[in-house]
Amino acid sequence: QVQLQQSGPGLVKPSQTLSLTCAISGDSVSSSSVAWNWIRQSPSRGLEWLGMTQYSSKWYNNYAVSVKNRIIINPDTSKNQFSLQLNSVTPEDTAVYYCARGSWRAVDYWGQGTLVTVSS
Amino acid sequence: DIQLTQSPSSVSASVGDRVTITCRASQGIAGWVAWYQQKPGEAPKLLINRVSSLQNGVPSRFSGSGSGTDFTLTISGLQPEDFATYYCQEANSFPLLTFGGGTKVEIK
Numbered sequence: 001q002v003q004l005q006q007s008g009p010g011l012v013k014p015s016q017t018l019s020l021t022c023a024i025s026g027d028s029v030s031s032s033s034v035a036w037n038w039i040r041q042s043p044s045r046g047l048e049w050l051g052m053t054q055y056s057s058k059w060y061n062n063y064a065v066s067v068k069n070r071i072i073i074n075p076d077t078s079k080n081q082f083s084l085q086l087n088s089v090t091p092e093d094t095a096v097y098y099c100a101r102g103s104w105r106a107v108d109y110w111g112q113g114t115l116v117t118v119s120s
Numbered sequence: 121d122i123q124l125t126q127s128p129s130s131v132s133a134s135v136g137d138r139v140t141i142t143c144r145a146s147q148g149i150a151g152w153v154a155w156y157q158q159k160p161g162e163a164p165k166l167l168i169n170r171v172s173s174l175q176n177g178v179p180s181r182f183s184g185s186g187s188g189t190d191f192t193l194t195i196s197g198l199q200p201e202d203f204a205t206y207y208c209q210e211a212n213s214f215p216l217l218t219f220g221g222g223t224k225v226e227i228k
């Protein structure tokens with residue numbers, strides 16, 4: 001059974017960096033048949049895919065255009081986890097952030113969600 | 121980018137009712153359409169993928185259909201545990217995933 005456990009702060013100041021980590025159990029971050037995603041949800045933007053990382057002979061990352069200039073998703077094979085870094089946050093980045101496993105172009109496992117509030 | 125419009129945005133129904141939710145895409149989708157159920161305070165749960173393929177453990181009262189730009193999720197015989205918000209999702213431009221705005225199924 002795949003489980004995703006998120007960790008990271010729930011409060012970030014404007015202009016600073018949002019950092020979250022997702023620890024994977026029951027699967028491998030290096031699995032070539034799945035993708036590891038970050039998705040957020042807010043009342044104003046709904047469910048919004050942010051980006052993914054996937055290993056297929058080498059590491060591939062893809063990011064949403066809306067955050068492309070300020071997002072980094074990194075795999076950590078030594079800890080079997082992946083992380084989200086979102087720079088220069090504003091109050092519009094306030095949302096529940098989910099890490100999630102993608103399979104067959106859908107999301108079959110989700111983390112528990114982290115409410116991140118951007119406020120001074 | 122493809123936009124997904126769900127209708128209705130909310131529906132009131134009774135236990136035992138048949139509920140149909142529509143997801144309309146702004147352009148044709150090849151068939152990578154999924155449906156999720158979300159309850160308050162929880163992450164979404166995948167119900168159906170590839171338009172009509174039911175995930176393991178999902179009751180057979182849930183079904184999906186459609187093609188082109190119009191897709192539907194049908195709940196045949198609504199149960200108390202089905203009151204939730206439902207989202208469609210497409211992956212025509214994979215790895216980009218796009219979600220609909222959601223349909224809240226409420227108790228009548």
